[in-house]
Amino acid sequence: MSLLKKFVVLPVMAAVLTSPLTLAKDIDYPTKRLNYTIAFGPGGGNDLMSRTVVDILKKYKLYDRNIRVDNLAGGSGAVGFNHVAQQAGNPYHLTSTSGNFLGTPLVSNTGWTYQDFTPIGLLAQDAMFIVVRADSPYQSAKDFVEHAKQNRVTIGGTGAAGPERVVASLFAESAGFTYDYVPSQDGGGMVTSLTSKSVDAIVANPSEVSGQIKAGNFRPLAYSEAQRSTIYKHVPTFKEQGYDFAFSLPRGVVMPKDVDKDVQQWWVETLQRVVDTPEWKEYLETNSLSGNTVWGDDFAKNLAATNADFERVLTQIGAIK
Known part of the structure; x- marks a missing residue:
């Protein structure tokens, strides 16, 4: 079934979408089970985000095949991210980024970096x-x-x-x-x-x-954000209390490297629908995350810039020798 046909038969999404999207050209995708790897144990922020994305994909039938979700914790994210990095060219693996997605390769010999993945989208900004x-x-x-x-x-x-x-x-x-x-x-x-x-x-x-x-x-x-949380409005920022710094990291979704451009675009468009649902907006509000989004190649540039900042800070604090 083509991507266009799939979304035509889902009128419920019309009420969810608020902006027109350019659909990817008709491709024979998906045809297999999706494997969604969470590189951390249950209960953490990465796990919550990943399962929210998967739940929305299932609820709105945005992925019409089975979805398998696995927590592969270990090595501050190294085990799970390495598993996905090893799937180069395979369009049926996804994972969610985190601070450790950038930080762990900077301080450990993981054999992979953020450049070994296909960027899909930055879905939220994250502070502490x-x-x-x-x-x-x-x-x-x-x-x-x-x-x-x-x-x-x-x-x-x-x-x-x-x-x-x-x-x-x-x-x-x-x-x-x-x-x-x-x-x-x-x-x-x-x-x-x-x-x-x-x-x-x-x-x-x-x-x-x-x-x-x-x-x-x-x-x-x-x-740690420059502005107060929209949920915990009573909690002052570090800056407000006289400590002149702010720090936040992106929460996004990536695939293995060398994935076909049409599949990458399919996922960009699909996740644009995910972030336009009331469930995602509720997730952002509940977890005090901003909903600024960046897609595809622009997300790659965002990761490169954030990685440079992360490397600089970790060097300053002595985490990188």
């Missing part, structure tokens, strides 16, 4: 909270800094060189304190490290700690 337990004495980032200048503190995050590590180091550099960083394998382990008092604070994606914040167990002290 620094969070403490609700029973901690810290009511603000300033309180935490005052303590950290007099005492050695520990800050947790996911992975050794992800955005959590970058935000923690930018905070410490800007505020003038030192700290020990404690990486966890996934979001669940990171949350446990704070609840068990193994660390003094964690830097986390809002989606990873929103439940604990709503339950009154965690207290966010600062937000």
Whole structure:
């Protein structure tokens, strides 16, 4: 069935789409099961985004074959991303990007970089909270800094060189304190490290700690975007509190390299429909993510620029020797 015919028989999407799209030319795709690899364990921000995308694909029948979803955690994303990178030319593999998609190859010999993938789309921008337990004495980032200048503190995050590590180091550099960083394998382990008092604070994606914040167990002290979160409007940014930095990373979707251009365009158009659904808008709002999108070759340029910034910051903090 052609792509055009498929979308003609889905009138429900007419109410969802708000802008006209140029359909890819008629190609014999898809004909097989899609394999969607999540390079991290269940419960983290990458897992939540990936499963939201897959759920929307299924609900609106945007992919008319089966979809298999696998969590292949390990090596701060290296295992799962390597699995997809090894599928060069195979149009039936997708994965979701994260900070570790850029950071892990910069600090480890992974055998792949972001250039070994076909860019489909940047679906959201991602920033971080620094969070403490609700029973901690810290009511603000300033309180935490005052303590950290007099005492050695520990800050947790996911992975050794992800955005959590970058935000923690930018905070410490800007505020003038030192700290020990404690990486966890996934979001669940990171949350446990704070609840068990193994660390003094964690830097986390809002989606990873929103439940604990709503339950009154965690207290966010600062937000790493330049503007306040649209959901957690009461949480000031680092900049507002006198720490002159901001940091966020893209959340997007990529395929293995050497995928046919027509298939790449098919996925660009399909994911444009995904981000135009109410379910995706709800996901953005719930997880305090901006919905700025970038597609195809423009996404490749975005990844290159972000990677350059990431490399510079990781070099400054000593993560790259």
